[in-house]
Amino acid sequence: MSAVPSHLYGALHPGLRLKNDLDRAVLITRPQPLTTRSYICRRLPPAEAIVLSLFDGRCTVGEVARLWAELTDRDVASAEEEVQSLLDFYLSGERAREDIFRLSETPIPEAHAYDPADFVIDARQVNLKERRLRFPYNVYFLTTLYCPQDCVYCYAKVRKSCESNLLAVERVEEIVVELAGLGVECVQFSGGDALARPGIFRIIESVYANGMVADIPTKIGAGPAKARRLREIGVEVVQFSLDCVDPETLDFMVGVEGYHAKAFRALHHLREAGLKVRVNTVLTPFNAAKARELIRFAGEMGNIFRLQFSAYGRSLFRHRDALFAREADIAGVEAAALELGKDYPHMDISVGGGALPPASDPQERQMEWTHRAFCTANRDSFVILPDGRVTVCEELYDHPAFIIGDLRRQSVMEMWNSPPARGLLHPPQPEVPEGPCASCAYFAECNADRGRCWRDVIKSYGWQKHYYPDPRCPRAPQGMRLG
């Protein structure tokens, strides 16, 4: 790549965040309700973070090079060479496609202005090897597992009434303050139905009062007063699950007679309150043929800015094979999205989900496995259960093998640094009772580095066999179909 002209202004994409992570820095995607970015996480040595932080949208490439020369007491030519090597890295290959770093002929006002001093970390202490973040960044809160609906495809471990041992609202507020202090930017709510918990508005209020945002999925929505209150608190976006607009099919899928009328009312209340809505649709053979009407409805609403179709994936708690979307179902929805999407340029439509089986060619399968994505559970994120216990992935719920702490009696950082939390990525191999992992030479690296998808393990082999291999692993036995 040729040298970047020195008169250009530069800045990181505002959807990314540079963070001090104790003995290194990290560049990570901000989990914002309106984000359209892919998720990235890169560990950085302090010098790289400092130079990136100098690109505040108001400095040119030449000015940053001169400043870096001054800061490190060297000639400008050496500093320029280093700054150019950084730009070459971030503006080439995969990084360029991911739009990580931007250049402009004019200043970039939306750039975040960091204090470079935040990234001064003793070079002798730097650790770039360990993947697990020193401070958690993505936090999920399952407010309650109660849900008044009874969806045929539900993947959650839902219940028919609210828990009697919910974490006290006062304690949740204390946790929110601690999370804000750790640099967490977004609390991602889930459930059950996140809004079905008593005291939920006070909790959401606390999130915004502490400078964070909330990502809120719901199927019950909110009445006019509650929708207005959400907007007044500062909520801009709500995720609403809507599987189709045909009343009979919708009521069947949600398992509640008359649900469709409530859903349409709730959507109108959200729009009246000025809230943007992201719609999530679970795709099954029962609703695939109704996708066109749903796209039309969502597009005409005006405030629905994203419509995501996710092909049904195996539910641990209420699976039946008839729910798996067929190839023709998915192709039909993709065609409808392509055709009708042009009429609604304000609305992003995506079709995804449904697990692909591992490649049949052994070499290809090994390659896929070696280059699998990192699991972020217990590396970047954790999940607070309704009673305050902590697990590592939303779909593991209260599985005892994955409970890493209890915020009723621990602070967030006590939990994050506790032996169960740190030890989960370094399980003792002799304790694996049976199965391919018990004798695998790759065991330690597999668990500590990219990880096994624990959720898919228990979906494939059963709740009790959490120590089994990831079903994508070349040594894994054939498990249950996932998607």
Next chain:
Amino acid sequence: LDDAKVKALKGALKEAQIDELFIDRFIDLMTC
């Protein structure tokens, strides 16, 4: 970043032995 902050930062970098930038191209990733 004013002059005073640049001066303080320069001292802090020296103390922390941060004196050059090397891009490690092999530290990783894309991940209801």
